[in-house]
Amino acid sequence: MFGRFKYSDEVFYGEISNGIVISREGDGKTYDIEELEVLPPCVPTKIICVGLNYHDHAAELGLAVPEEPILFLKPPSALLGHGGKIIYPKSSQRVDYEAELAVIMGKKCKSISYERAHDVIAGFTCFNDVTARDLQRKDGQWTRAKSFDSFAPAGPFLVPADEFKADNAYIRTRVNGEIRQDSNISNLIFDVPYLIEFISGIMTLEVGDMIVTGTPPGVGELKPGDLVEVEIEGIGILGNEVV
DSSP: EEEEEEEETEEEEEEEEETEEESSSOOEEEGGGGGSSOSSSSOOOOOEEESSBBHHHHHHHTTOOOOOOOOEEEEEGEEETTEEEEETTTTSSSSEOOOOEEEEEEEEEEOOGGGGGGGGGEEEEEOOEEEEEEHHEEEEEESSHHOTTTEEEEEEEEEEEGOTTTSEEEEEEEETTTTEEEEEEEGBSSOHHHHHHEEEEETTOOTTTTTEEEOOOOOOEEETTOEEEETTTTEEEEEEEOO
């Protein structure tokens, strides 16, 4: 398991083992994880998100299963690491959580086939597609509602592609310790290889780009003071406070 960290003014990638972080910068430095700021585990040029991609979420909303993935983008400026603060915007009266599995690209690629998709994945992490729901409804499209700074928490760490089964793992959201979302990645309408094939057929994917695969049922409201946690089996827990 790997992460991206900050110590004083130094930003580096490191391997995590029993609470100790070993720098991957070639200097062999080690740190106690408690003395480090945990940053988002990658530096994407773009964050490509998928809407309505769980069978149980579509059933919850009474909507038909889409024939093709519904795509939208979040800006990299919205990224937030584990432990960072989600800032409640003054222009919104309704902010929601959305637990999601994120795929981090390991190779620059274009038009990758379903069969080769695994070859271009660096790994996986947890993601929270924070959304100003009232602004989404008001605008009739999603850019403003999903693009505020701090509206893309990701982490805590990256689990390499070979160490995570992206077709069967539970995904949950807790708010102040209470479970709000509880599903399984096996409920995805379009699985990870399909999404990579579909999206790379549209745009070039760069190293570090994120594909965020959609949220299960149970989406709900956040308020200032809440602690929201996204947990994916085999990856870990992404925790952020709302302020």
